[in-house]
Amino acid sequence: MNRLNPHISVDCVIFGFDGLQLKVLLNERELLPDEDSSILSDLLKLPGSLISDTEELDISAYRVLKELTGLDKIFLKQFAVFGSPNRLQNTNDVEWLRKTSGMSIERVVTIAYYSLVKINESNPNESLLEKTSWIPLNEVPQLIFDHNIIVNSALEALRKEMRTDPIGFELLPxxxxxxxxxxxxxxxxxxxxxxxxxxxxxxxxxxxxxxxxxxxxxxxxxxxxxxxxxxxxxxxxxxxxxxx
Amino acid sequence: MNRLNPHISVDCVIFGFDGLQLKVLLNERELLPDEDSSILSDLLKLPGSLISDTEELDISAYRVLKELTGLDKIFLKQFAVFGSPNRLQNTNDVEWLRKTSGMSIERVVTIAYYSLVKINESNPNESLLEKTSWIPLNEVPQLIFDHNIIVNSALEALRKEMRTDPIGFELLPxxxxxxxxxxxxxxxxxxxxxxxxxxxxxxxxxxxxxxxxxxxxxxxxxxxxxxxxxxxxxxxxxxxxxxx
Known part of the structure; x- marks a missing residue:
């Protein structure tokens, strides 16, 4: 992959349905070398990535999805942009982003997608499996950055889309x-x-x-x-x- | 205004209606010192701006609207993002962007908005008036960058929104x-x-x-x-x- 763009990311709200509950796929933030693993459960985030400088935005989002679900032909929709200068307020989060990307990060505008997945067909990458979990939407904890706002906004966008398109079938077997x-x-x-x-x-x-x-x-x-x-x-x- | 972000812009498709035709507000691209003014009519563009590093995205869009229409409480909706690495292909356009911004520009992701304006209430800034015009949608010429694609996409988004919301009234007196x-x-x-x-x-x-x-x-x-x-x-x- 090419050089990462320090200003622009994609984040994916991946919805799944197990027959009873609507769930969202979250990952644990990677630990920094000096961090204790006991904090991991408090560091859940949406799957996302800074974009590569030669990559189409949608391709960046599909890359994230493929890495996490093993699926590559799934429903994906860009629904909003989150770009407040204050969205990366927590200094721990920003420090983590700076260290993992190796770049000075001041402001990241994120292009937000939601995706609809048949849970029974998803097949996460083995190495990521233990860091990834399907969380029922009404049990989503405090996420890092502004990711809770993005999840809520994705649900609103999904509801709105279902007023005119029967995209719910993407979630069913x-x-x-x-x-x-x-x-x-x-x-x-x-x-x-x-x-x-x-x-x-x-x-x-x-x-x-x-x-x-x-x-x-x-x-x-x-x-x-x-x-x-x-x-x-x-x-x-x-x-x-x-x-x- | 603060430092501009070289990677992120906003562009606005400003729709107006004169009772008969749907129109879109376009500006002439500013001339560079060594360019001849005879080329100006071939250099129409959507109103837009690189964002300032301390500015909310919507505020950037409202700033562009205020400068061009004199209105500040108008309907504005973020509808899509255009971020293909190839969207700034024309070398003349890129050179213009580099010279007017004073920055090295490699890739710009633009957050696209559409806006609905009552033409009879808009009141463009005097100094911009001669560089700005309302063009009927079916007479929009070749624009710079990928701005024709953005205009078409805005019309689709407007149509889709009107399936569920009567926003057309924003365009009427x-x-x-x-x-x-x-x-x-x-x-x-x-x-x-x-x-x-x-x-x-x-x-x-x-x-x-x-x-x-x-x-x-x-x-x-x-x-x-x-x-x-x-x-x-x-x-x-x-x-x-x-x-x-």
Whole structure:
């Protein structure tokens, strides 16, 4: 990789869904030689990187994702920029950044992405696995820099996008139950949905295809599996038009 | 103003509407001492600036807007980042940037904003007026750097936002006719709307308030004027929900 740019980074809010909870992938900040490993659990951060000077921004973000999830064809969306001159306020954090990058860092503008991952298909790099964890969104602790603000802002951007695009399917396994689908929408939107209305709405959709398979390995009565037929969705997609 | 950051700029796509056409505010690039003024008309650009090292990104964008339109409380939205290592390819453009900034510039990541302005209320700084012009969107010539791409991307972002938010009113005078409103939506969406359906839809909206005034100074039969009642809109706003 080429020379790093001391002023510009990418940070990725990687969302995953395990059927019940919406989670976000966080890493431990690398320790400096003179730091004690007992502080590590207090030093969680979003996966990110300063950009290389010859790298497209999106490529920098895909690089971070590939390193951490082992996946390279996943949903990635640039949603905001965080560039306050005060965002690197904690002197410990800044010292860490200076030492790990080997550069004098005064201000870093970060381009923020969110990514949607099927947790069961992600396959983190072995060496990183122990430093990386999926944390339920409502249990995210204090992160370094302004990373908590970035996580919250990513959730808002995801919600907004779901008003017009059914990107939730990126978070589900290829075959899923209607219960999983409803759970997903409930955790993202942050409120309970009426079961009957949800089912009624679902059965009208030609692009939600019931399969001849059922759930396996569950203790309750196995539920019907469905898949999302993207081609049908794109063909039938209604023009949402505009609000006046 | 403080030291400029050689790596990060803001660029603003300032949209205006004159009742018939959607326009964008462009400036002439400043001439270098050894350049002939005959080339100026070929050197149009988006209003923008390298950021100052102590300035919030949004403040940089507002500074550019204030300098060029005289307005300081206008709609501004950060919508994308353009950071390809190849975006400053034209050697003349790069040389200009280097000379006017007095810095060695290798790569500039630009944070792009679009802004919505009531043309009749904008009041450009006198000294800039002769270097600035409102150009109809479908007549925008070749701009410097990747600024044509940024303009097109801003229009897409504006269209997308109008699927869920009625921000078009930011472009209209406070009192407007239904014809102006329909013209606005037609030029932004890029297609004709059926007059009867549009009127039918409009009369149902409690937040579009007919005034006791009519148009003045027109040769045709003066039309009724309306205003947008934002408070009523926000109170009655329907939850658009989500697509599955």
């Amino acid at each position: 290829k075959k899923f139950t209607l219960r999983q689908l409803q759970n997903l929408y409930e955790v993202i939107m942050g409120n309970k949905l009426d079961n009957r209305n949800f089912r009624k709405r679902i059965v009208k959709l030609n692009y939600l295809v019931p399969l001849s398979e059922k759930e396996k390995g569950v203790s309750h009565k196995p539920a019907q599996l469905y898949k999302f037929d993207k081609k049908t969705f794109l063909r039938e997609r209604k023009d949402i038009g505009f609000v006046i | 406070k009192k407007f006719t239904l014809r102006q409103l329909q013209n606005l939506y037609e030029v932004i969406m890029g297609n004709k709307l059926d007059n009867r359906n549009f009127r039918k839809r409009i009369v149902k909206l409690n937040y579009l308030v007919p005034l006791s005034e009519k148009e003045k100074g027109v040769s045709h039969k003066p039309a009724q004027l309306y205003k947008f009642d934002k408070k009523t809109f926000l109170r009655e706003r329907k939850d658009i929900g989500f697509v599955i």
